[in-house]
Amino acid sequence: MEIMKLMEWCRTYRRFDQAKPVPENVLENIMEAARLANSASNRQQLRFLVVKSPEMVEKLFTFTHWAAILPKELGQPKDGEHPVLFIVPTYEASEKAKWTDVDIGIAETRMTIAAAAEGVGSCILANIERDPIRDVLGLPASIEIATIVAFGYPTHESHIVSMKDGDVKYYLDEKKDYCVPKRSREDLFRIV
Ligand SMILES: Cc1cc2nc3c(=O)[nH]c(=O)nc-3n(C[C@H](O)[C@H](O)[C@H](O)COP(=O)(O)O)c2cc1C
Numbered sequence: 001m002e003i004m005k006l007m008e009w010c011r012t013y014r015r016f017d018q019a020k021p022v023p024e025n026v027l028e029n030i031m032e033a034a035r036l037a038n039s040a041s042n043r044q045q046l047r048f049l050v051v052k053s054p055e056m057v058e059k060l061f062t063f064t065h066w067a068a069i070l071p072k073e074l075g076q077p078k079d080g081e082h083p084v085l086f087i088v089p090t091y092e093a094s095e096k097a098k099w100t101d102v103d104i105g106i107a108e109t110r111m112t113i114a115a116a117a118e119g120v121g122s123c124i125l126a127n128i129e130r131d132p133i134r135d136v137l138g139l140p141a142s143i144e145i146a147t148i149v150a151f152g153y154p155t156h157e158s159h160i161v162s163m164k165d166g167d168v169k170y171y172l173d174e175k176k177d178y179c180v181p182k183r184s185r186e187d188l189f190r191i192v
Contacts, residue, residue: 010113011160013154014066015078016083020084020152027050030151034087037110039103040097040098048107050087051085061083061086062132063131066125066127068127083152089147089148119151120151143161157177159173159178161177161181161182164181167181
């Protein structure tokens with residue numbers, strides 16, 4: 001995909017074809033994208049749990065909350081629409097550094113772009129229940145989780161729309177595709 005088309009397509013997706021796993025070669029690309037990511041002082045302190053067995057994915061899914069600004073019946077993926085893969089970046093709590101969250105953001109962005117290049121959609125999730133997720137993954141309390149990423153083949157589209165009156169709220173159109181308002185370039189950038 002041409003790079004700017006890829007930037008546009010690489011949005012948040014919240015309904016997936018649960019019968020369609022992410023192929024092994026795409027998962028390899030996603031992992032490699034995180035491995036090659038920039039990190040502060042090149043510390044590479046993150047360790048990633050790849051959750052792909054349907055049983056484990058379902059267990060994790062229970063503790064994830066989607067599209068907080070929509071009514072739950074519209075935003076939360078229904079049975080058959082769940083993601084098929086989670087990747088959970090972790091780090092030792094005692095090693096939390098000033099830029100750890102930046103490292104996580106960069107690694108997650110690289111993974112979502114590598115996925116999108118192969119038509120795999122994703123959703124970065126901060127609205128998660130960390131203690132139960134730690135339990136499901138068998139992680140000790142000393143391991144920290146910030147955000148996690150869900151992946152799958154999307155069954156809806158997501159469109160950028162222009163923002164009206166500064167309203168950042170995304171919404172669904174009549175086809176239940178996501179519409180995501182973005183600020184104008186003039187609002188965001190000042191060339192000095
Ligand atoms: C750090 C971060 C945390 C997020 N947490 C959630 C979440 O818990 N649940 C969810 O449905 N979406 C979550 N999102 C997705 C955002 O809602 C989404 O990025 C935003 O609405 C813009 O849509 P876009 O990604 O298509 O540009 C998160 C995104 C980021 C970057």
